[in-house]
Amino acid sequence: MANSTALLVGCGSIGKKHLQEMLNLFDAITVVDINEEALAWAKTEGGEKISTATSLEAVLANFTPFDVATVANWGPDHVPTIRALQSKGQKNFVVEKPLSDSIADARDILSEVERAGGKLWINLTRRFSGLPDGIMRVAAEHNLGELKGVTVTGGARCIATNGIHYLDLATVLFGASPISVTADLESQNINPRHESLAFYEGSVNYNYAGGKRFSCVFLNQSAVTENVRFYWRDAEGEMMPNGDFALRIRNKSEIETYPAVTRTGYAQDQVFRENLWLTPEGKTGMTALYETVKAGKSVGDTGTRTAEDLLAALHASELGQRLNLPVDEKLVDINRHWSIS
Ligand SMILES: NC(=O)c1ccc[n+]([C@@H]2O[C@H](COP(=O)([O-])OP(=O)(O)OC[C@H]3O[C@@H](n4cnc5c(N)ncnc54)[C@H](O)[C@@H]3O)[C@@H](O)[C@H]2O)c1
CATH class of the missing domain: 3.40.50.720 (NAD(P)-binding Rossmann-like Domain)
Structure with a gap:
């Protein structure tokens, strides 16, 4: 051979x-x-x-x-x-x-x-890891209903360099690409790969069909690793940097007493915590x-839309506008090159 x-x-x-x-x-x-x-x-x-x-x-x-x-x-x-x-x-x-x-x-x-x-x-990589299937399996086992939002907040992690992984994970978990984006971004000259490469802080907000959202805030003046949260109607998931995933649910009797979504309560009852990085085959x-x-x-689905949607946030920030996705090339210079890595 x-x-x-x-x-x-x-x-x-x-x-x-x-x-x-x-x-x-x-x-x-x-x-x-x-x-x-x-x-x-x-x-x-x-x-x-x-x-x-x-x-x-x-x-x-x-x-x-x-x-x-x-x-x-x-x-x-x-x-x-x-x-x-x-x-x-x-x-x-x-x-x-x-x-x-x-x-x-x-x-x-x-x-x-x-x-x-x-x-x-x-x-x-997260697409191929155990995370998307693992999170959805645990959510189904606890009858959580649909995932409503994913939020990421942290220090100098760069919206382009690291934010793209979370955008992609959110897109895979929601099972659909985002429909619009707003963003407010700044770059400082701190990219460890090379000074010619941008390093974006600020916020990006992606809307998905059905009112679902992915939001990410990174701060270039903080050296603190990000918090990653997943929200269901009455439960919260947390992903740790090592791939551990914890699921906490709200107290059922509290929800029965006060069913309105505006009567929020802490999701404190941890019902699951395991590492989900690896696939079920241990890879x-x-x-x-x-x-x-x-x-x-x-x-x-190769994830080419994630590449495009991430770049759309840079355009949205620069234009100071909400952009519908995929972007209309009559509104945005799609041939513009950005110094990201
Ligand atoms: N998927 C992930 O989890 C993940 C993690 C880290 C980096 N990345 C991505 O991988 C890419 C590389 O990142 P990195 O952290 O390895 O950067 P790096 O700077 O550590 O490595 C880049 C390598 O490319 C080499 N190189 C530069 N110009 C070259 C050229 N003209 N021809 C051949 N080699 C050349 C450099 O010498 C260096 O060894 C980036 O796009 C980065 O965003 C992805």
Whole structure:
């Protein structure tokens, strides 16, 4: 049987995790990074399976398509990297979030890949983790009804860099994309990846059909990790940074005595607390993602709308307007590129 091959572009903090997954599944992996230390690490980790290059151009000069190419460099380079590889016949891609830095590219790139007969997977890891199914299962077991809202509040976590994961999780849990967004954002020059990249604080508010909401507030002057809450009519879920999920419900007799939604009460009775990161098979989201890739299975919803909806918040903030989603390109310059990663 022919050797299975993979390409990794960008072997930084997340690229290293991609490589560890790839080493379990592929026979030969080419790693591209401008940083020699990153390449040395890859060789130590993967031994004979690894070949390296210090530029994508060097790989493109003598190119045979790989079974999959993983794009894990910075956000603004994702789509140009995909397109350069596609021009040489590469079909299948795993791409880090954010998929693209413009709405136009977020709209176009999936169809470009599919038109060439390829597949696209985006590493919006929570989608592939045990969290969405786990949260919905626990909610169903406790007859909580529909999830009504998701809120995230915390320090310097960046609405684009980390907020996108929560937006995506909310979208998956609500089972539909948002219908509008308002936002009030500012960026300071503190992105640890590079000073050229933005780091957004402020607030984003997404509305979903049926009055459901996702809101996120991050503060660039605070170094406190975020609180993540899920709201049902009479219950509250909390997700801890390690993936622990706690569910607390309100006192039933209190609700019977005062049934109006405006007679709020603390949800204090903890009925569930477990770690939900892993899938029922005990896999992380990234392992589950790569097993899908190796099996050549497409995902029904890749999450390209999340890429677009996140960028819509940046436009909404700049315009000072509520934007209906997906955005109308007559109202918004969808070709504008944002410095996010
Ligand atoms: N899904 C997740 O949970 C998750 C977590 C972290 C990062 N990310 C995303 O992954 C991407 C990379 O983030 P990171 O934290 O690994 O950044 P990083 O700065 O640690 O790594 C980026 C790597 O790309 C390399 N690089 C830069 N320009 C290059 C070029 N022209 N050719 C080849 N290599 C180049 C750098 O040398 C570096 O090793 C970002 O888009 C980020 O948002 C996703």
